[in-house]
Amino acid sequence: MSVTTAGPRQGRTARERGPWPRRWAWPAAFTAGALLLFFAVLRLAGTQPVKADAASNALQAWQMLHGNPLLHGWWLTDVSFYTTELPQFMLVELVAGLRPEVAHICAALTYTLLVVLAAFVARGRSRGAEGTVRALLAAGIMLAPAPGETAWALLLTPNHTGTGVPVLLLLLLVDLAPRRWYTAVAAGVLLAWALVGDPLILVIGVLPVVVVCLARACLALLHRRVLWYEIALGCAAALAVPAADAADRFIVALGGFTVSKNPAKLVQPSVLPKNVPMTIRSFLSLFGADVAGARGTLNETFAFLHLAGAVLVLAALVLGGWRLVRTLGWRGPSAADRADLVADVLVVAIVANIAAYFLFYQLKNVDQAHEIAPVLSLGAALAGRLLGGPLLRARLVPALAAGLACYAVMLGFAASGRPAPPDNAAVAGWLEQHGLRSGIAPYWEANSVTLDSGGTITMGSVKLTGRGLSPWHWNEDMRIFNASDHSANFFITVPGEQVTPARARAAFGPPARVYHFRGYTIMVWNENLLRQLGPPVG
Known part of the structure; x- marks a missing residue:
């Protein structure tokens, strides 16, 4: 009996396992x-x-x-x-x-x-x-x-490359989810969430959905039909705009970040x-x-x-x-x-x-x-x-x-190309070796040096204005310019920047020391430069 039953059981197990390689191949x-x-x-x-x-x-x-x-x-x-x-x-x-x-x-x-x-x-x-x-x-x-x-x-x-992710997720949702009201709500929430991160969603997400759904709904109405799903989806997309605006205002009200004006x-x-x-x-x-x-x-x-x-x-x-x-x-x-x-x-x-x-x-x-x-x-x-x-x-x-x-x-x-070093890694290492931990620089050198140093060097971004040099409202933590809590005693620049060594001298006076390293000019003062900066500019 045991021999008779073992054969069919083994055969069924093999058949059950048979589809698995094909099922897992893709x-x-x-x-x-x-x-x-x-x-x-x-x-x-x-x-x-x-x-x-x-x-x-x-x-x-x-x-x-x-x-x-x-x-x-x-x-x-x-x-x-x-x-x-x-x-x-x-x-x-x-x-x-x-x-x-x-x-x-x-x-x-x-x-x-x-x-x-x-x-x-x-x-x-x-x-x-x-x-x-x-x-x-x-x-x-x-x-x-x-x-x-x-x-x-x-x-x-x-860049905006990653903004394609929420749009493609939205299209997958619309394509594969049931045509129900809750799918439209989910689409609206997704658009509002993405719109907080990137206003381009208004162009490549909200606008297309509203235009296509509205056009379809109007076409159906001409033939005395109501496409409730398209109407719900279009309305949800349109409502994503005020929802995202409310979220932005709420973040500001809670003391969060400020977004610069779109140029x-x-x-x-x-x-x-x-x-x-x-x-x-x-x-x-x-x-x-x-x-x-x-x-x-x-x-x-x-x-x-x-x-x-x-x-x-x-x-x-x-x-x-x-x-x-x-x-x-x-x-x-x-x-x-x-x-x-x-x-x-x-x-x-x-x-x-x-x-x-x-x-x-x-x-x-x-x-x-x-x-x-x-x-x-x-x-x-x-x-x-x-x-x-x-x-x-x-x-x-x-x-x-x-x-x-x-x-x-x-x-x-x-x-297979040659890896490129971080943009300002060399000067970040030089600054660490010379004990320079807090300074200011034009935008392209400031936050880059901070990241290249792993956060051990704090750099603020400054811009040339009619009053000299001022903190720049662009991708910057403005708290580091508070002279009562922070200090900065050096400035770095490279050829081609608007803020030249001559401009820095005019703003802060003669430096105590000047160094030149691989095209960088590093100017050091024995005082807190933050106290001599103008008001922040956008």
Whole structure:
């Protein structure tokens, strides 16, 4: 009896275990791919020096971890990143501590998360071969960072790249969650949360959802139908704006940080023709395809091959725009039901981001492309979602696989570049060796030196004004300029800064000692320089 029963039991166990390798194959491959991508992007980010902007985020997160959660005393830039990048910096600093490499780790985490989310949004509800092709197409397009300006704009400034994360999360929620009132509420809460961190959410999140949902609802009303879900979703998105404004006011009322005024404004009509070529170059640079700006045979080859990703996104944008126009035309009462809400929102978000960039900024170089950084992840998701199926049916999967492999090799080559030291690490070490612990400097040297020293040196950012030198309200903890509690006895600058050694002498008098180190001028006084600064300026 025992022999007879053992055989079937063993057979059933084998059959039960049989599906497991296939069931876990894709999750294992997906996880391995994400880890490889993270380490590649981490290496690529490491080829870019950590400058003052990223240093400021690291210092803000460090203070939030150490008793200042609302950043009391801080004046931030026009973008706080309070609910977007700063929580991520806090989590990384819990493990890594306060050091420049935190910026590289956060850049790699953010970009890996963007690729994963773009792939899921591209796949949508599709499964099988089409779902796989959709996801891989989106992920492949995002293997775009190349050496130089592209890596800098996408990974290190800090920038709006990470703002694509809440937008893609929103689209996943809309795509996969039930069409119920609580989904609309969750979408509104997500938008409000992200809007506190980055006002760009108004352009690439709130506006697209409101416009698309309102247009759908109006179309349905013309045919005597009410699309309650679209109405609820549009209203929730619109209410995110006053909710975020209330949250900002509440933070200020509690003594939290202050955000500087956004410098963006409508440019003069005469500027627009000059913005056209730079807008095109900025768009291409996001995909590593700025052929006009590439220098050297290798970089030109990189840019030329990356044109494929940019072309696919443009094709998807045209196709998605055409479908959106058809949806909003007189196509019968069920037109809105048949349309792809996620694709429509993506189209409007991309167009709105590029239009705002073109109309509100006087474009001088492609470094400004970080203002449209979300276009990369949103465009990749749109291309995968709309073109994955047609390319599969056209039997172009082998060509896509070859392109994906080529992009992966190029990313690996870019990641093999020489690591760049932190921007002011050398002078930070020199200051520590000479016992200089508290000073002032122009913006690009101030917070950067503080981070490079691990917080052992306190530096304040100053700006040239009509009255001499004054603290600058830009990514700065203004409490360190309180002369009754703090002191500063040295000043550093480099060639090219507006605040020259001559200006420092005019403001503070002759220094007691002057040092020159690797292009830096370090001037030391035997008094507290904070007492001679003018009032803070914005």
